[in-house]
Every structure is written in C-alpha cells, then in structure tokens.
Amino acid sequence: MAETLxxxxxxxxNIYRKxxxxxxxxxxxCPSKSLGTDELGYPVVANLDTCTACNLCVDRCPxxxxxxxxxxxxxxxxxGDEDGKK
Amino acid sequence: xxxxxxxxxxxxxxxxxxCPGCGNGIVLNGFIEAFKNSxxxxxxxxxxxxxxxxxxxxxxxxxxxxxxxxGRAISFATGIKQSxxxxxxxxxxxxxxxxxxxxxxxxxxxxxxxxxxVVCYNNSTYGMTNGQYSPTTPTGSITATSMYGFMESxxxxxxxxxxxxxxxxxxxxxxxxxxxxxxxxxxxLKKGFSFVDCIAQCPTYFGRKNKMSTPADxxxxxxxxxxxxxxxxxxxxSELAGKFVIGEFVNKEKPELTAExxxxxxxxxxxxxxxxxxxxx
Numbered sequence: 579m580a581e582t583l584x585x586x587x588x589x590x591x592n593i594y595r596k597x598x599x600x601x602x603x604x605x606x607x608c609p610s611k612s613l614g615t616d617e618l619g620y621p622v623v624a625n626l627d628t629c630t631a632c633n634l635c636v637d638r639c640p641x642x643x644x645x646x647x648x649x650x651x652x653x654x655x656x657x658g659d660e661d662g663k664k
Numbered sequence: 665x666x667x668x669x670x671x672x673x674x675x676x677x678x679x680x681x682x683c684p685g686c687g688n689g690i691v692l693n694g695f696i697e698a699f700k701n702s703x704x705x706x707x708x709x710x711x712x713x714x715x716x717x718x719x720x721x722x723x724x725x726x727x728x729x730x731x732x733x734x735g736r737a738i739s740f741a742t743g744i745k746q747s748x749x750x751x752x753x754x755x756x757x758x759x760x761x762x763x764x765x766x767x768x769x770x771x772x773x774x775x776x777x778x779x780x781x782v783v784c785y786n787n788s789t790y791g792m793t794n795g796q797y798s799p800t801t802p803t804g805s806i807t808a809t810s811m812y813g814f815m816e817s818x819x820x821x822x823x824x825x826x827x828x829x830x831x832x833x834x835x836x837x838x839x840x841x842x843x844x845x846x847x848x849x850x851x852x853l854k855k856g857f858s859f860v861d862c863i864a865q866c867p868t869y870f871g872r873k874n875k876m877s878t879p880a881d882x883x884x885x886x887x888x889x890x891x892x893x894x895x896x897x898x899x900x901x902s903e904l905a906g907k908f909v910i911g912e913f914v915n916k917e918k919p920e921l922t923a924e925x926x927x928x929x930x931x932x933x934x935x936x937x938x939x940x941x942x943x944x945x
Contacts, residue, residue: 603883638690638841640689641679645668
C-alpha cells in the first residue's frame with residue numbers, strides 16, 4: 579500500500595553544509611517529516627524512505643543548500659569534496 | 665550548493681550576506697527558476713537593483729547587473745530600456761526602495777507602461793538599517809522606530825500599481841514558493857509594465873520584535889495571514905485587515921512605451937523623407 583501511495587521517491591537528499599545556514603525552514607515544513615536536526619541545528623536526512631520528492635524544501639531553501647535526486651534522475655550523487663566538514 | 669543553479673550565480677561571492685532564514689534568497693531562487701523556464705537570453709538581460717538587503721541580489725547574479733542609488737532603480741531601468749528597447753530589463757527591489765523613496769518612480773513607470781519587470785521583495789521593514797518601519801509594515805507591529813506598535817495603515821502596492829496602469833500585477837509569498845517562478849515567468853514574458861510583489865520574511869529585525877523568533881515561525885505567520893484572491897472576494901474589508909491577498913490581479917494588453925516610441929520615430933522619418941522629396945521638386 580505504501581508503495582502505491584509514494585510513487586515518486588528520492589534516491590538521495592544532498593545537504594550542502596557549506597551553503598547551509600541552519601535556519602530550519604526545510605525541517606519545519608517538510609510534509610513527510612523526512613528531515614531531522616543534528617546537534618548543531620543543521621538538517622540531516624532522518625528518513626529517506628518517506629521522502630516523496632515534492633521539492634518543497636528545495637524551493638523554500640534561501641541558500642540553495644539542499645538538493646533532491648529523484649529515482650528517475652540520472653544525476654550523479656554528491657561530489658566527495660563539496661561538503662565542507664564543520 | 666545546488667548544482668542546478670550554479671551557472672546563474674557568481675560563486676566567488678557566495679555565501680550571501682543575508683541572515684539565516686531570510687526570504688530574499690527564496691525570491692531570488694524563484695527568479696532564477698522563472699528565468700530558466702522563460703527561455704530568455706541571459707546576454708540580452710539587464711538586472712537593475714537599488715539599495716537594501718534585497719537589492720544585494722544583483723551582486724550575486726551572473727548577469728549584466730547594475731547596482732544603483734536608493735529608490736532610483738526604476739529610473740535607471742527606464743533609461744536603459746528607452747535607449748536599448750531590445751533588452752529585457754528586470755528590477756529587483758525592496759519595499760523601502762520601491763514604495764517609499766522610489767514611490768513616484770514606481771507609479772510613473774506603471775503609468776507610462778514601459779516594458780520593465782519589477783520584483784518587489786516585500787519584507788515589511790528596512791532590514792539593512794536595523795529594522796525601521798517601512799510603508800508596508802502591518803498595523804500594530806513593533807519595529808525599531810515604532811516601539812509601541814505601528815499606528816499607520818500599510819501600503820497595498822498591488823492596488824497602487826494596478827490603479828497606475830500596469831499590465832501585469834501579482835502577489836505571492838515565500839511560503840507559496842512554487843508560485844513565485846510561475847508569476848515571475850509571466851511577468852518576464854509580458855510586454856508592458858509588470859509587477860510582482862513577493863511577501864518575504866525578515867526573522868532578524870521584524871520577526872524577533874513581533875514574537876516570531878525563528879524563520880519557520882515567520883513563515884507560519886505568512887501562511888496564516890495570506891488569503892487567496894477568490895476567497896478574498898467573499899470576505900469583508902474588516903476581515904481582510906492585516907491579510908495579504910495573493911494571486912494574479914491584472915493580466916491585460918496595452919500599448920507599450922518603447923514600441924510606441926519606435927513607431928513615432930519611424931513615422932517622423934517617413935515624413936522627413938517625404939518633405940525632402942517635396943523640397944527637390
């Protein structure tokens with residue numbers, strides 16, 4: 579049943595920590611509660627399976643720090659050195 | 665950073681100076697999305713901005729940009745459009761910039777119906793100078809210069825521009841982020857003065873003083889106080905006080921200034937030729 583409800587699924591949610599300012603908008607307005615916070619307040623992927631790739635977090639991110647790769651996309655996953663360690 | 669948009673930004677300028685959770689970034693991303701969808705040529709586009717938090721966006725865009733004086737963004741844009749009518753001129757401006765000090769320029773650009781696209785980042789405060797009240801501050805809100813509540817009524821910029829004669833007027837908010845690209849795309853493709861009012865949040869200077877300390881709280885406030893245009897038609901004026909009516913208000917055709925001017929020049933040239941022919945005879 580769950581599979582028929584969520585036809586679109588995300589392959590990966592990329593969060594770019596260098597660009598993110600930890601404002602919390604993406605976490606507060608995620609309809610499927612797929613995002614959570616870490617101890618510094620930055621968003622982390624809490625549950626990738628519930629993500630429906632609705633792209634609301636991408637549209638509402640003021641700093642373009644989040645990116646959703648859908649299952650149908652052929653984009654490569656996150657580049658290794660792009661994510662700055664904090 | 666999201667790689668879909670990297671081409672359109674000056675990556676050496678990143679990250680932006682805007683506070684965490686500022687609505688300006690959402691509007692700017694919406695503009696980029698709209699520009700991508702509109703199919704316009706980037707080499708043929710000029711971005712003009714004034715002074716303010718929102719007007720910093722011209723510095724981050726990898727376009728031909730011009731950062732002008734306070735309130736005069738629309739005047740500079742009028743000059744650019746009049747001298748080079750083939751260019752697409754976009755004005756990214758804030759509410760203090762376009763409704764307070766540049767208010768008259770806004771009205772008269774709409775009256776002339778010159779082909780500009782004005783995107784107003786309406787965060788209802790002067791964010792860059794520590795949050796003084798602006799003409800669009802809602803009644804009763806606390807700002808740095810109205811510590812006991814703002815007494816005056818706010819400006820409805822959409823109604824103002826509509827009355828002045830604009831051909832495309834729309835309002836959206838940062839909560840309704842999916843609407844921003846749709847409306848800006850329509851505005852970009854419209855031949856004539858087009859105005860998009862984007863309600864944005866200022867969590868640092870407006871939100872903190874009005875008991876909305878986090879960006880998410882401010883966006884919830886925007887969500888709760890925005891009303892669809894169709895719903896607003898059934899509501900009374902007292903019910904609509906303090907609400908933002910969102911939607912497309914005007915979408916009409918009217919003769920555009922630069923096109924009319926080109927026609928006039930051609931007509932006078934023809935007349936001059938005829939006159940020369942008479943002089944020879």
